[in-house]
Amino acid sequence: MAASEQLEVLLVSLGSTTGLRAADEELAASLRRAGAAVELARAQPPRPLRTMALTDLAWARAARAAARGALLERMTSGRAPGPGLGAGGRAPVVIYSSTTASLLWPLPGAVRFDACAASNRPGRHGLWQRPLERRRLASSPLLLPWSEGALEECGAAPAGARSLVIPVAVEPSGPALPPQERDIAALTYAANPLKKGLDRVLAAWRRLRAEPGAEPVGELLVAGTDEPELARAGIPVPGASEGVRLLGRLSPVEYRGLLRRARVFVCAPRREDYGISQLEALADGCMLVTTPAPGPYVGLAPARALDPRLVGEDLAAALRSALEDPRPGYAEDAARALAPFSPAALTRIVQGELLARLSAARPR
Numbered sequence: 001m002a003a004s005e006q007l008e009v010l011l012v013s014l015g016s017t018t019g020l021r022a023a024d025e026e027l028a029a030s031l032r033r034a035g036a037a038v039e040l041a042r043a044q045p046p047r048p049l050r051t052m053a054l055t056d057l058a059w060a061r062a063a064r065a066a067a068r069g070a071l072l073e074r075m076t077s078g079r080a081p082g083p084g085l086g087a088g089g090r091a092p093v094v095i096y097s098s099t100t101a102s103l104l105w106p107l108p109g110a111v112r113f114d115a116c117a118a119s120n121r122p123g124r125h126g127l128w129q130r131p132l133e134r135r136r137l138a139s140s141p142l143l144l145p146w147s148e149g150a151l152e153e154c155g156a157a158p159a160g161a162r163s164l165v166i167p168v169a170v171e172p173s174g175p176a177l178p179p180q181e182r183d184i185a186a187l188t189y190a191a192n193p194l195k196k197g198l199d200r201v202l203a204a205w206r207r208l209r210a211e212p213g214a215e216p217v218g219e220l221l222v223a224g225t226d227e228p229e230l231a232r233a234g235i236p237v238p239g240a241s242e243g244v245r246l247l248g249r250l251s252p253v254e255y256r257g258l259l260r261r262a263r264v265f266v267c268a269p270r271r272e273d274y275g276i277s278q279l280e281a282l283a284d285g286c287m288l289v290t291t292p293a294p295g296p297y298v299g300l301a302p303a304r305a306l307d308p309r310l311v312g313e314d315l316a317a318a319l320r321s322a323l324e325d326p327r328p329g330y331a332e333d334a335a336r337a338l339a340p341f342s343p344a345a346l347t348r349i350v351q352g353e354l355l356a357r358l359s360a361a362r363p364r
Contacts, residue, residue, distance in 0.1 A: 007036045007359055008092035012067045012109075014043050014101040016059055017191070018252060019276040020114075023146075023168045024097050026343065027112070030169070030350040036358075039092070041070035043101065052125040056100050056117070063101035067094065071107065093362040095144065102136045103129065110361060111137060112144035112166060115273035115295060116154040141361035144354075146274050149296025164357055167298070168276055169346040170338060173256035176285040176331060179263060185218025185323060187262040187286070189255075189277040190225040194233045197268035197291070198222065202238055204268070204315035209243055211316075217323050221262070223247045223255055259284035264322045266290070268315055272297035282306075283338055285331040287322045291315060302337040306330055 009031055013024040028038045043066045046058035071091070094109030096102035102111045116137075117129040137143060137154060143163040145151040151163055186205070190198040205220050226248045227237050238244035250258070259265065265281030266289040272278075278288055278299035288303045289310045304311045307330060309321040339345065 007355060007362070009036050009038045009358060010041060010067070010070055010092040010094045010109075011038055012041045012043070012063055012070075012094060012096045012101050012105075014059060014063055014098045016043075016045070016098075016100075019168075019274075020097065022252070023276070026169045026346065027095075027097075027166065027350075030343070030347050031355070033347055034351040034355050036355060039070060041066040052121060053127055053129065056103070056121070056126075056129050059100050060103040063096065064104040064106055067096075068106050091363045093358045095358075099133050099136065100129070102140070103132050105136065107363075108139060108141065110142035110144055110358065111140045112146070113150060113154075114146040114168075115150050118155065119153040119295065120271060120273060142357055147296045147298050149298070150274075153296060164349070164353055166349060166354065167341050167346065168274065168279075169343040170276070170279040170283050170341045171343055172283045172285075172335075173253075173280070174260055174284075177260055179326060179331075182261050182263045182285075184221055184258060184262040186220045186264040186266050186289075186319065187223065187258055187281075188220065188266050189223050191249075193225050193230060193235055195270055196224075197270050197293075198225065198230075198233075199235045200268035200291070200315065201266055202235070202242075202244065204266075204319060205244065206242060207316040208319050211320075215324075217243070217319075220244045220266070221247055221258060223250050223258065225249075256280065256284060259286055262286050263326070264289050264319065266315070266319060269293040269295075269297070271295045272300075275299040278303070279338065279341055282334040285334070287326060287330055288334075289315065289318045289322050298341075302334070306333055306337065 011024060011028055015021040028040055031038045043062035046062050049055045049058055091107060094107055096105060096109055096111050099111060099113045099116055117126040117133045121129050144166045146168055148165055188201050190196045208217060220243060226246060230237050259281055265286040268291040272293040272295045275297050282288055287310060290303055291313055292300060307327045310318045312318055
């Protein structure tokens, strides 16, 4: 693509979680590899608030400020400001990462999302978000859901001229250890512990250890949360005598290092908007033990295909199967199942389809 024809993209990154930030960075990198010029406008995290409705409002305002700041900088630096932002030139095509980031947009743009407020903000939690979200999705020139399930939950049209599924890229974080060298029995990720179902995971772990004649199963490590957060969620803090250890918040490098050492990744989400943690666990060679969950849970189908014993409501029995009777070849089959989520697959979608769709959606 010639420099004069280079597509300019402004990616407004909400970045309210580690997974969202990583997904935005990966999409930006893929767009750059495809020849686009990409600027990331990162929302500044607001202070904690008591309700989900207020929290979403604060994040939406932060995303609007980030977008406005980036567009104003273009105008003052002499780059094309686009319609409504100054005279002459064309605005960049804007991608809002999440429906929350788009709610107060200063300029219409594409919306990339893992889930919608229509599904994950029931009742009073989404009182103002849901109607505004419907209007934003209806007026967006391009919808970029992470999965087909996310698009269906929003009630939007199937993937077609105005929508394109862009999955989050996942790859191994390093050389995989063989099962016999993995020294961590089980690992779970529990940021937002009630949504992640940590209480259900801990109950299953206790049942597993309390079974008559049960052999020692090792230790369950809990990443992403700490004692104060558990206390606020009303979850009793587990002790070392229960074979559980809280690790708190870890860097991505530390966390993925633990995945490479773990035999099992276990979770029991009450709702799953996508499931990046589960895909990362599969990529790093863990067996995935999980309960089914409402939401566009993309890891559920491959987990069932890999070993149906490990997916179900009886989490203790699934853990026992994984730890005592692991299926041979699980990690190798998981790697093949994750091919549609690889960085190479994402790059093919970006180069083959997304760039043309964004060019067509660019403000005239």
